Amino acid sequence: MSGRIADAGLWRAGLDRIDWARAHMPVTAELGARLRREGTVDGIRVGVSDVLEPKTATVALVLAEAGAEVVVTSAGRNTDDAVAAALAHAGIPVYAREAADRVEDRDNALALLAHRPQVIVDDGASTIRLAHLARPDVVAEMYGATEQTTSGVRPLRRMEADGALRIPVVAANDARSKSLFDNMHGTGQSVVFAVADVADRSLRGATVVVVGFGRVGTGIAQHCAALGARVVVTETDAVAALQAAFAGYEVRPLAEAVRAADVVISATGIRHTIDVAHLDALPHGAIVAVGGGVGQEIALDAAQAAGAVEVSRDGAVSVLRMPSGTEVRVLDDGNCLNVSAAEGNPVEIMDLSFGVQLASVAHLLTERDLAPGVHELPRAADDEVAAIALASFGGALDVPSAAQRAFLAAWNTEEADE
Numbered sequence: 001m002s003g004r005i006a007d008a009g010l011w012r013a014g015l016d017r018i019d020w021a022r023a024h025m026p027v028t029a030e031l032g033a034r035l036r037r038e039g040t041v042d043g044i045r046v047g048v049s050d051v052l053e054p055k056t057a058t059v060a061l062v063l064a065e066a067g068a069e070v071v072v073t074s075a076g077r078n079t080d081d082a083v084a085a086a087l088a089h090a091g092i093p094v095y096a097r098e099a100a101d102r103v104e105d106r107d108n109a110l111a112l113l114a115h116r117p118q119v120i121v122d123d124g125a126s127t128i129r130l131a132h133l134a135r136p137d138v139v140a141e142m143y144g145a146t147e148q149t150t151s152g153v154r155p156l157r158r159m160e161a162d163g164a165l166r167i168p169v170v171a172a173n174d175a176r177s178k179s180l181f182d183n184m185h186g187t188g189q190s191v192v193f194a195v196a197d198v199a200d201r202s203l204r205g206a207t208v209v210v211v212g213f214g215r216v217g218t219g220i221a222q223h224c225a226a227l228g229a230r231v232v233v234t235e236t237d238a239v240a241a242l243q244a245a246f247a248g249y250e251v252r253p254l255a256e257a258v259r260a261a262d263v264v265i266s267a268t269g270i271r272h273t274i275d276v277a278h279l280d281a282l283p284h285g286a287i288v289a290v291g292g293g294v295g296q297e298i299a300l301d302a303a304q305a306a307g308a309v310e311v312s313r314d315g316a317v318s319v320l321r322m323p324s325g326t327e328v329r330v331l332d333d334g335n336c337l338n339v340s341a342a343e344g345n346p347v348e349i350m351d352l353s354f355g356v357q358l359a360s361v362a363h364l365l366t367e368r369d370l371a372p373g374v375h376e377l378p379r380a381a382d383d384e385v386a387a388i389a390l391a392s393f394g395g396a397l398d399v400p401s402a403a404q405r406a407f408l409a410a411w412n413t414e415e416a417d418e
């Protein structure tokens, strides 16, 4: 069978963890069962390009069980070799190795494209973009793609504006069932716990600077505050900054906030958010980490070019001596910490996100005439994912009464004012 993984013998350990995740993913199970019942993905070639850990693996398995021909790739830093082995053992071609460097990562993504996927389920849009650059012949035959995260939707919108996007892409990230939960609660929890764990310190009483107060930054700030930290927020958007102030946080420019920071966490998804001058101005021993998720969100390459040197490394913590002599502790080389140095977001959250991904795949395949461009998941499909999840949490939804519906329907008549 085709594929490129580290060690096929690891499959048992990977499968045990996938089984555990599956047992906690009722939304993914329900939407997968529906795809199977309705034959939506039957015989469709689906490329899954995502973080490769037990929860993501569940989506690949669910799609395969629903009749799709699934192929999987993942960047080395986001790959769990045992999980890769378990998927390969289940008969899914997997191109991913934990030890892969960037060149091998690209080769692996190209190997996925060689299977001529008709749908790509992407996280970060790198495989969608690579397909446009390197395999226009594959793109020409695609039904479309779905995109899981903010930093993937951004370049796709730019491609759309430039007329370069040649397929419909459902912005799964932007569904309310995804970003109001995954980005905020899931990433908030998993990034903050990963920071405390990897840095091996309590956040109680620490001054934590959260850079960016979007959905991810809001969740990070909430979790830091809940753990007893003093939170300072930095923002470039006036409304987001005001929201942070209304939530009770101090709001300062980053250049000022770094001077008293114990920990700085970037949540922007923008390259060079924490630049060399910020690193230089940090107190000795301060910690920097990324909860957003693009390369060089902490400008480490530029810092090294400016003369910073790594003086020691202990696991995922490297100590960087800046030209000023200040030493800062960089967590996991500035990679997206909850994914690269922990197990990603909690399973209940990823269940929702993957429910949205499956609903997005179904939308693409039932509406086959979607124009090239970035599309929202229709509200009804989004609501359905939330309703399934609500039921799994033991909640139940109210339904507007006939009188309430009549009132809403009559908004433009005089009766509505009575």
Ligand SMILES: NC(=O)c1ccc[n+]([C@@H]2O[C@H](COP(=O)([O-])OP(=O)(O)OC[C@H]3O[C@@H](n4cnc5c(N)ncnc54)[C@H](O)[C@@H]3O)[C@@H](O)[C@H]2O)c1
Pocket (backbone or CB within 6 Å): 149, 150, 151, 152, 179, 182, 183, 187, 211, 212, 213, 214, 215, 216, 217, 234, 235, 236, 237, 240, 267, 268, 269, 270, 273, 291, 292, 293, 294, 336, 337, 338, 339, 344, 345
């Ligand atoms: N680690 C994960 O598991 C995970 C999960 C979801 C999203 N993400 C990633 O997290 C990042 C943020 O996602 P989001 O949904 O919160 O995006 P968002 O657009 O809602 O928020 C980003 C915020 O950063 C602010 N910002 C931009 N540049 C800034 C700067 N230089 N200084 C201060 N603030 C700045 C923006 O004004 C915005 O408010 C993205 O890269 C996304 O892909 C990671």
